[in-house]
Structures are given as C-alpha cells and as structure tokens.
Amino acid sequence: xxxxxxxxTVPIFTKHLxxxxxxxxxAVAHAEAKKYDVEILMNARLAxxxxxFIKQIQAVCDQSKYTCARLTxxxxxxVPDTEKTLAEVRARLATAIAYLATFTREDFAGAEERACKxxxxxxxxxxxxxxxHFCLPNFHFHLTTAYQILRHNGVDVxxxxxxxxxxxxxx
Amino acid sequence: xxxxxxxxTVPIFTKHLxxxxxxxxxAVAHAEAKKYDVEILMNARLAxxxxxFIKQIQAVCDQSKYTCARLTxxxxxxVPDTEKTLAEVRARLATAIAYLATFTREDFAGAEERACKxxxxxxxxxxxxxxxHFCLPNFHFHLTTAYQILRHNGVDVxxxxxxxxxxxxxx
Numbered sequence: 001x002x003x004x005x006x007x008x009t010v011p012i013f014t015k016h017l018x019x020x021x022x023x024x025x026x027a028v029a030h031a032e033a034k035k036y037d038v039e040i041l042m043n044a045r046l047a048x049x050x051x052x053f054i055k056q057i058q059a060v061c062d063q064s065k066y067t068c069a070r071l072t073x074x075x076x077x078x079v080p081d082t083e084k085t086l087a088e089v090r091a092r093l094a095t096a097i098a099y100l101a102t103f104t105r106e107d108f109a110g111a112e113e114r115a116c117k118x119x120x121x122x123x124x125x126x127x128x129x130x131x132x133h134f135c136l137p138n139f140h141f142h143l144t145t146a147y148q149i150l151r152h153n154g155v156d157v158x159x160x161x162x163x164x165x166x167x168x169x170x171x
Numbered sequence: 172x173x174x175x176x177x178x179x180t181v182p183i184f185t186k187h188l189x190x191x192x193x194x195x196x197x198a199v200a201h202a203e204a205k206k207y208d209v210e211i212l213m214n215a216r217l218a219x220x221x222x223x224f225i226k227q228i229q230a231v232c233d234q235s236k237y238t239c240a241r242l243t244x245x246x247x248x249x250v251p252d253t254e255k256t257l258a259e260v261r262a263r264l265a266t267a268i269a270y271l272a273t274f275t276r277e278d279f280a281g282a283e284e285r286a287c288k289x290x291x292x293x294x295x296x297x298x299x300x301x302x303x304h305f306c307l308p309n310f311h312f313h314l315t316t317a318y319q320i321l322r323h324n325g326v327d328v329x330x331x332x333x334x335x336x337x338x339x340x341x342x
Binding site for chain 1: 173174176178179183187217218221283286292293294295296297299300302303304305307308309311312315316318319322323325330333334336337338339340341342
C-alpha cells in the first residue's frame with residue numbers, strides 16, 4: 001500500500017475546521033454566562049502584536065485551501081479576509097470546508113513530488129516537504145493559537161475539542 | 172516514488188525540538204532585560220487549569236518518542252517527567268533528539284499500515300491514521316502552546332522561530 005497525501009490533508013483539515021464550530025458554541029455560552037459580548041473574543045489576542053482570533057481562523061482556512069490547491073496543481077479561489085463577526089467566521093469556515101470537499105483522492109496522485117510554491121518563497125518545495133515542513137505545522141500553529149486565545153479568556157474548551165474523531169480500527 | 176513516514180516524523184520532530192533551544196535563549200534574554208527569574212516561565216500557563224510550559228515540552232518530547240516507536244514497532248525508553256528547571260528542559264529536549272537519531276528510513280518501511288496503540292486507546296489505529304489524526308496534531312498542539320506561553324509573557328519569539336529550516340529546492 002502506498003500513501004496518498006489526500007489522507008493527510010482533506011479529511012484532517014475538514015474535521016479540524018468543523019471542530020471549531022463547537023469552540024464557537026462554547027464561546028457563545030461563556031459570553032452569555034459572564035454577560036459580555038462574544039464578539040469581543042473575535043478580536044482577542046495573547047499578545048498585543050499578534051493576530052487576533054479572527055485572523056488566526058482566516059489563516060487556518062487559507063492554509064487548508066493553499067495546501068490542497070498546491071499539492072494538486074489547482075488554482076485556489078480568492079477568499080478575501082473580510083470577516084469581522086462570529087457569524088462571518090462560521091461562514092468563512094463553511095466556505096473552506098466546501099472547497100476541501102471538491103478534492104478527490106485521485107487529485108493527489110503524485111502530489112508528494114509536485115513542485116509547490118508561494119510567491120513569498122525563494123523557490124519551490126517538493127510536495128511532501130511542503131506538507132511536512134510548512135503546511136501542517138502552520139495549520140496547527142494558527143489553529144492551536146486560536147484555541148488558546150479562547151482558553152486564556154475562560155472559554156471551556158479542552159484537549160478533546162482539538163484531538164477529535166480518532167479513526168480507531170474495529171477491535 | 173512512494174512516501175516513507177520517516178520524512179514526516181524524524182526530521183520534522185528533530186528540527187522543531189532543536190528550535191525550542193532558541194526560544195529558551197530568548198526567554199533568558201527577556202528575563203535578564205526585565206530582571207526576573209527565568210525559571211518563573213517554566214511554570215507559566217495561559218489558564219490556571221492548563222499544563223505549565225515544562226509539561227508542554229515534556230508532552231512534545233513524549234509525542235515525538237511515541238510516534239516513532241509505535242510506527243516502527245520498537246519499545247520506547249521510559250523517560251520520567253522530572254524536569255523542574257530550564258537547564259533540565261534543555262536536557263530533556265536533548266534526550267528526545269538523541270532518541271530520534273536512532274531511527275532510520277528502513278525502520279519506517281510499511282509504517283503506514285502498522286497497527287499503533289496506546290493503553291488509553293480503545294483499539295489500535297492504522298499507522299498512517301495514527302500519524303495524521305493524532306501524533307502530528309498533538310505534537311503541534313503542545314509545541315504551539317509552549318510557544319504561546321512564552322509569547323504571552325513577552326518573550327520575543329516570532330513565527331520564524333516556529334516555521335524553521337524550510338527545504339526549498341535549488342532554484
């Protein structure tokens with residue numbers, strides 16, 4: 001059996017982006033219990049010179065989009081970073097998830113050897129390296145940061161809201 | 172060309188664990204500039220019911236160890252969580268890096284289909300799933316959290332201290 005990079009990308013990104021919806025539900029519940037405007041969390045940060053929550057989610061959505069587009073040689077759609085509210089964050093996540101659903105395992109044939117490049121890169125990376133060295137670390141960096149912004153502010157998220165839906169084999 | 176999971180694990184974990192050394196240098200510099208005891212950062216957290224920095228690093232070291240051991244069918248060495256100081260954190264990282272260096276690409280032959288299990292799991296996961304769904308997300312979850320604990324406390328770490336040593340192809 002050989003590895004198909006579809007398995008390391010599309011279902012992983014999809015389930016993590018889907019999981020953020022539950023974090024947002026918990027953010028709403030916390031805001032209601034503490035009687036503050038949940039939108040405040042959308043601009044919360046862990047440091048003053050850091051991207052706020054919304055921008056972390058935009059980065060996560062973008063990383064999932066670019067990873068799959070670059071590895072399969074497709075042109076990704078432009079998705080401007082215009083979100084300002086929790087409802088818009090949910091819509092942005094839905095847009096990213098819908099885009100991921102357009103990919104098939106066949107699209108990823110040979111992805112590990114495809115040259116992948118962004119304009120900010122001095123040259124391309126081999127697809128497998130692009131995934132292992134950049135895409136996955138960057139995806140989880142921004143996703144974990146978004147999670148910790150909520151956690152730091154008292155939202156009742158836990159590790160089981162990050163590590164979700166593990167595909168155990170039939171016992 | 173087929174994918175060998177060595178590439179997605181040993182060099183990735185090694186460079187990220189190595190990179191923490193620079194974060195610690197920056198933590199020392201911040202503590203000296205602000206005239207506080209850098210050891211305070213070792214027990215810092217982003218929430219009172221969260222693991223402190225030292226425990227996040229222990230988790231990162233453990234995850235790198237278990238990932239490689241389980242994927243290759245080796246018995247991992249026991250490494251008790253005894254660290255209490257920055258110097259001991261550096262030593263723990265060095266121990267993890269040295270263990271990673273014992274693995275070869277050949278060790279990972281067929282790793283994607285190997286049944287991988289921890290005692291807390293209801294049943295095993297296929298190796299590829301274990302890596303994609305659990306090991307990599309968990310590794311980066313704890314590594315990013317450790318980073319954000321320092322960042323939140325004012326240590327001058329930046330994104331380029333997390334996304335490091337990208338293997339660009341020769342232009």
